[in-house]
Every structure is written in structure tokens, then in C-alpha cells.
Amino acid sequence: MMDIIRTKDVVYEYIRRDDEGAVTGITTAVDHVSLGIKQGDFIAILGHNGSGKSTLAKHFNAILTPEEGTVWVDGMDTLEEKNVWNVRQTAGMVFQNPDNQIIAPVVEEDVGFGPENMGVPTEEIWKRVEESLKAVGMYEFRKHSPNNLSGGQKQRVSIAGVLAMKPKCIVLDEPTAMLDPQGRREVLKAVHELNKLEGVTVILITHYMEEVTDADKVFVMDSGKVVMQGTPKQIFTLVDELKELRLDVPQPTLLAWELKKRGIPLPDGILTGEELVQAIKDLK
Amino acid sequence: MLRDITLGQYYQTESVIHRLDPRVKLLGTILFFISLFCFSNPAGYAIALLFLAAVIITTHVPFSYMIKGMKTIVVLIIITVVINLFMTQGDVVVEFWKFKITKQGIVMAVQIFFRIAMLIVGSSIMTLTTTPNHLTDGMERGLRFLKVIKVPVHEIAMMMSIALRFIPILLEETDKIMKAQLARGADLESGNIFKRIKAMVPILVPLFISSFRRANDLASAMEARCYRGGEGRTKMKPLKYTSRDAVAYLVLFAYMVVSISVGRLDALKIM
Incomplete structure (x- = not known):
């Protein structure tokens, strides 16, 4: 199948300047990243703060364009001016702070904002708004003000807002970082359902390990480079390496790893509590 | 308050x-x-x-x-x-x-x-x-004739509706900053009017910084959702x-x- 997003040797630098405009420092946020993301997959990009994962994510819908290298979204080069709006329509983006991405004061109007910008006819907008809100389970809140919603609900509205643009791919830039555990569960559930039921490609940027255990593929970033990639099982076998990258592993994985170090013959790549329980039962 | x-x-x-x-x-x-x-x-x-x-x-x-x-x-x-x-x-x-x-x-x-x-x-x-959106829609439509003399009616309407949307958020934030400064011993209540105005500075500075950050985030979010001004835009709730x-x-x-x-x-x- 064709890759929905492909990058080749992408480089992006943040340049710090002093008051006179002289360069005082350069931070390479994304350093020669090449990757391919398959249509319909659930992808997680992991990394601690400052690893360049958010900067990379902003390249996927042409908010940022690479200084070197190329990003193709559904075959379109993001560097070409004429592609920008099609790229943004293909790859929707959900940001970290739910308050700063809701534009309208009523939930349904906010979801309609994207289609309005695209010039979708009025009746079609209503249909899309209804479908998107139902898809994230927020339909009954359509007349509410976003200010009275919880963080998780706001973030689901943001996802519906992107969904209403009928993107092939949704990029979520740490959508749960500002939420409580309840809100995190709500958002992740909504995202997983979109991926499974609607077949939307999901790219989840996060630093929470527990959120990536169900992903089809995981990329781990450190100082602007992709340092590991593979299935969650493959990644979480490398506990030592992950610790070196200042990333936490899920607790069941950590426990299994510690047990194994003490000589208990557990299999590699245990991700959830149930798997661990099963593995321990199987020991006898 | x-x-x-x-x-x-x-x-x-x-x-x-x-x-x-x-x-x-x-x-x-x-x-x-x-x-x-x-x-x-x-x-x-x-x-x-x-x-x-x-x-x-x-x-x-x-x-x-x-x-x-x-x-x-x-x-x-x-x-x-x-x-x-x-x-x-x-x-x-x-x-x-x-x-x-x-x-x-x-x-x-x-x-x-x-x-x-x-x-x-x-x-x-x-x-x-x-709803503020409705209100600005009304202004946009009602004042459309001003476009002839190059008044950016749509942009003004959009700015107003965003400003209205962010009033409660910024109020909440002001409240939070005030409490944070009070917790560190800021004195906002006593003294004459000049003293009190001076006491507002440590509240207004962080508020300004955070609203610029919010504005920047919001601009990205709007661009990400294909916002490119009033041209070619359709309406979810057209006025009739x-x-x-x-x-x-x-x-x-x-x-x-x-x-x-x-x-x-x-x-x-x-x-």
C-alpha cells in the first residue's frame, strides 16, 4: 500500500537570535529524519521533551516546512505552495492545549469551522458535524459552550473538528498532556475507535508509554533523530535503551524485565498487566 | 469576583x-x-x-x-x-x-x-x-457594504468573535495569576490608587505573555484547519x-x- 506520509532526510533548525538579529545559537530540532507511514495504521511517535517530536509533527500538515529534505503527504510535496491547503485537509492536526484550538463559542460551530473554510455547502457541513460529533461521542453536547466542558471533552471536540474535514490522517500532538487520567482515557478511546471503525490513519505524538502499547508501529525520537522503530513489543524489549533515552516503560513491562533479570524465565515484550499475569501463570 | x-x-x-x-x-x-x-x-x-x-x-x-x-x-x-x-x-x-x-x-x-x-x-x-459567532455573522452581513471602501469586514468580525470567545478563558487565567501572586505575598488591596495600579503589573505581565502564546497557538490551529480569510468560505449557519x-x-x-x-x-x- 502507498505511504500516506513519507519523509526523506528532513532537517529543521530553530535559530536563536539576540536583539540585533545576530545568530546566537542553532538547535537542530529535526535531524535527517526519513520515515514512511502506511495508510490506516496507528502510529505512535515517542520522545521526551525537546526530542523534536512536535516539530516533526508540524511538518506533517505543512505548519512547518522542511529546511532540507522533503515531506510527502498523500504524494503531495509540502514545500509546494499550491499543495498547502490540500495537505492540511488530508492530514488534520490536534494540538496539546484544548483551550487554544477551539475557535467558536458553541461546540457544533467549532466542529463546522474546518468545513466552512474549505467551502463545503451548508447541508453537507451539518451532516459532517453530526457524524463527527457522534464519532467522538460528543453529539449531546453540540449546543454547549466549550468553556463548560472538561479537558477530555474539549479535546474530543477538537478531534471532531478535524474529523469534519474528512482527513485521511490525523496527527495528534500530545493531545493528553494537559488532561487528567479520566480525560486521557476518553481521548485515547475516541482515537482508537476512529482508527478501527473509520480507518483513519492516526499519528499519536506522546511521551506516555502506556498510550503506545496498542499502536501498530512506534517511532522513538531523541535529539531530532529517529533512534528506534518497530512494533510496541519490539520496542519494549529494549528496556535498557529506553531508560537511556529517559523514557519510562509501562509498569508491567518494567516488572517483567526486573523479574527476568533475577532469573525468572518470562518472555520478552510484555506490555499489559493481563499479559504479565498470564505469563506468570504459564510458568508452572 | x-x-x-x-x-x-x-x-x-x-x-x-x-x-x-x-x-x-x-x-x-x-x-x-x-x-x-x-x-x-x-x-x-x-x-x-x-x-x-x-x-x-x-x-x-x-x-x-x-x-x-x-x-x-x-x-x-x-x-x-x-x-x-x-x-x-x-x-x-x-x-x-x-x-x-x-x-x-x-x-x-x-x-x-x-x-x-x-x-x-x-x-x-x-x-x-x-452567540458571538452569530453576532459577528450579523455584523459581517449587515456591514458588507463597507467592503466597497476596503474595510476588512470579515477580518474584524473574526477578531471580535475570537476576542469574545477568549474573555472567559483570560478571566479565569487572571484569577489564577492573582491567586498565585497573592500566595507569594503580593499586596493588591491596600495603599492608594497608584500603589494598587503598580501592584497590578505582576499580574498583567504574565497575562500578556500567556495571551500572546495563546494567540500563536490559535493561529496555528486555525491554519491547520484551512482558515485563509473570508474568501471562498461557506457558512454552517447562513443568515436568512x-x-x-x-x-x-x-x-x-x-x-x-x-x-x-x-x-x-x-x-x-x-x-
């Missing part, structure tokens, strides 16, 4: 007023304001008050909710009323020390009180019954006049004719 401001806050009910076209409400508010400045006798104000009361009842918005927003403007009203009370020249009614209260002063003060109070309630009715709006225009017209013609009758003047 900061949460009490209701100006620019939408209050959801399913009333007729809520469902009116925003252009009707905009024009209605403007005409109501004009009428307030046309009256020269108490009868005009009485009619305006009745009209306003009728509108308030039809909106189903609790009156206490409307009044909450006025608390912050009480000082302004008192100052204006007091100045008018003491500064108007005319027939002296009461005199003490250096101050004189004149008959004309009393009339003027009462008149000013009603004018300001009704102006505020009138405008808050508009913002309470119209219905028979309801025609009735509203008629009521408005009747109010204007009656209130202004009665409100300017010399026979009803009290001075």
Missing part, C-alpha cells in the same frame, strides 16, 4: 429573541440606543422601560443574571449621576456648605441614570441572546430572514414611532 462580568456572555435558552436574525437584534439595539437620547419627558423613558421589560421577559434569561454584569459598572453610574446632580445650574432646591442641588440637576441625574442603565441592559440583552424577523422589525418600528413621538411631547415635560 472576575467571573461576575456577564457582558459579552451568551446565555442559552430557546426563546424567540434567541432565534431572531442577529441583524434584527443589532439594528434593534442601535435604534433603542438612539431612542433613549431622543426623549425629553419621563413618558418616553417609561415606554422604553416597559419595552425593555417586555423584551427581558421574552428572553427567559434570569434578570438576576443580567444584573450581575452591571455590578462592575455601578461606580461609573454613581459618578455620572453625582456629577450631574451637583454640577447642573438652575433653581436651587437644597443647599449645604459649598454644594447646591438644583431641580434641573435632579431631573438630569435621574435621566442619566435611566439612560446608562438601559444602555447597559439593552446591550447585554443582545450579547446574552446571540424569516417571518419572525419581519414581525420583530414591525414591533421595533412601532416602538420607535410611539416612544419618540410621546417622549418628545412638550405637554408631558416636567420642567
Whole structure:
């Protein structure tokens, strides 16, 4: 199948300047990243703060364009001016702070904002708004003000807002970082359902390990480079390496790893509590 | 304290007023304001008050909710009323020390009180019954003719609607920053006016920084959702006049004719 997003040797630098405009420092946020993301997959990009994962994510819908290298979204080069709006329509983006991405004061109007910008006819907008809100389970809140919603609900509205643009791919830039555990569960559930039921490609940027255990593929970033990639099982076998990258592993994985170090013959790549329980039962 | 401001806050009910076209409400508010400045006798104000009361009842918005927003403007009203009370020249009614209260002063003060109070309630009715988006839609459509002379009507409308959306968020944030500074021993309450203004600086600086950050985030989010100005945009809720709006225009017209013609009758003047 064709890759929905492909990058080749992408480089992006943040340049710090002093008051006179002289360069005082350069931070390479994304350093020669090449990757391919398959249509319909659930992808997680992991990394601690400052690893360049958010900067990379902003390249996927042409908010940022690479200084070197190329990003193709559904075959379109993001560097070409004429592609920008099609790229943004293909790859929707959900940001970290739910308050700063809701534009309208009523939930349904906010979801309609994207289609309005695209010039979708009025009746079609209503249909899309209804479908998107139902898809994230927020339909009954359509007349509410976003200010009275919880963080998780706001973030689901943001996802519906992107969904209403009928993107092939949704990029979520740490959508749960500002939420409580309840809100995190709500958002992740909504995202997983979109991926499974609607077949939307999901790219989840996060630093929470527990959120990536169900992903089809995981990329781990450190100082602007992709340092590991593979299935969650493959990644979480490398506990030592992950610790070196200042990333936490899920607790069941950590426990299994510690047990194994003490000589208990557990299999590699245990991700959830149930798997661990099963593995321990199987020991006898 | 900061949460009490209701100006620019939408209050959801399913009333007729809520469902009116925003252009009707905009024009209605403007005409109501004009009428307030046309009256020269108490009868005009009485009619305006009745009209306003009728509108308030039809909106189903609790009156206490409307009044909450006025608390912050009480000082302004008192100052204006007091100045008018003491500064108007005319027939002296009461005199003490250096101050004189004149008959004309009393009339003027009462008149000013009603004018300001009704102006505020009138405008808050508009913002309470119209979603800010609807309101700016109404302005965008109603003022479209200004595009001819290159007024960026759409952009202004968009800015206003975003500003209104962020008022509660920024208020909450101000509250948070104030508490954070109070917790570190900031003294906001004591001292003279200059001291207190100075004490606001550590609240305003972080507030400004955070609103710029928010503005930047919001701009990215809007761009990510394909926002590129008013050109080629469709509307989720396009404005369409219905028979309801025609009735509203008629009521408005009747109010204007009656209130202004009665409100300017010399026979009803009290001075």
C-alpha cells in the first residue's frame, strides 16, 4: 500500500537570535529524519521533551516546512505552495492545549469551522458535524459552550473538528498532556475507535508509554533523530535503551524485565498487566 | 469576583429573541440606543422601560443574571449621576456648605441614570441572546457594504468573535495569576490608587505573555484547519430572514414611532 506520509532526510533548525538579529545559537530540532507511514495504521511517535517530536509533527500538515529534505503527504510535496491547503485537509492536526484550538463559542460551530473554510455547502457541513460529533461521542453536547466542558471533552471536540474535514490522517500532538487520567482515557478511546471503525490513519505524538502499547508501529525520537522503530513489543524489549533515552516503560513491562533479570524465565515484550499475569501463570 | 462580568456572555435558552436574525437584534439595539437620547419627558423613558421589560421577559434569561454584569459598572453610574446632580445650574432646591442641588440637576441625574442603565441592559440583552459567532455573522452581513471602501469586514468580525470567545478563558487565567501572586505575598488591596495600579503589573505581565502564546497557538490551529480569510468560505449557519424577523422589525418600528413621538411631547415635560 502507498505511504500516506513519507519523509526523506528532513532537517529543521530553530535559530536563536539576540536583539540585533545576530545568530546566537542553532538547535537542530529535526535531524535527517526519513520515515514512511502506511495508510490506516496507528502510529505512535515517542520522545521526551525537546526530542523534536512536535516539530516533526508540524511538518506533517505543512505548519512547518522542511529546511532540507522533503515531506510527502498523500504524494503531495509540502514545500509546494499550491499543495498547502490540500495537505492540511488530508492530514488534520490536534494540538496539546484544548483551550487554544477551539475557535467558536458553541461546540457544533467549532466542529463546522474546518468545513466552512474549505467551502463545503451548508447541508453537507451539518451532516459532517453530526457524524463527527457522534464519532467522538460528543453529539449531546453540540449546543454547549466549550468553556463548560472538561479537558477530555474539549479535546474530543477538537478531534471532531478535524474529523469534519474528512482527513485521511490525523496527527495528534500530545493531545493528553494537559488532561487528567479520566480525560486521557476518553481521548485515547475516541482515537482508537476512529482508527478501527473509520480507518483513519492516526499519528499519536506522546511521551506516555502506556498510550503506545496498542499502536501498530512506534517511532522513538531523541535529539531530532529517529533512534528506534518497530512494533510496541519490539520496542519494549529494549528496556535498557529506553531508560537511556529517559523514557519510562509501562509498569508491567518494567516488572517483567526486573523479574527476568533475577532469573525468572518470562518472555520478552510484555506490555499489559493481563499479559504479565498470564505469563506468570504459564510458568508452572 | 472576575467571573461576575456577564457582558459579552451568551446565555442559552430557546426563546424567540434567541432565534431572531442577529441583524434584527443589532439594528434593534442601535435604534433603542438612539431612542433613549431622543426623549425629553419621563413618558418616553417609561415606554422604553416597559419595552425593555417586555423584551427581558421574552428572553427567559434570569434578570438576576443580567444584573450581575452591571455590578462592575455601578461606580461609573454613581459618578455620572453625582456629577450631574451637583454640577447642573438652575433653581436651587437644597443647599449645604459649598454644594447646591438644583431641580434641573435632579431631573438630569435621574435621566442619566435611566439612560446608562438601559444602555447597559439593552446591550447585554443582545450579547446574552446571540452567540458571538452569530453576532459577528450579523455584523459581517449587515456591514458588507463597507467592503466597497476596503474595510476588512470579515477580518474584524473574526477578531471580535475570537476576542469574545477568549474573555472567559483570560478571566479565569487572571484569577489564577492573582491567586498565585497573592500566595507569594503580593499586596493588591491596600495603599492608594497608584500603589494598587503598580501592584497590578505582576499580574498583567504574565497575562500578556500567556495571551500572546495563546494567540500563536490559535493561529496555528486555525491554519491547520484551512482558515485563509473570508474568501471562498461557506457558512454552517447562513443568515436568512424569516417571518419572525419581519414581525420583530414591525414591533421595533412601532416602538420607535410611539416612544419618540410621546417622549418628545412638550405637554408631558416636567420642567
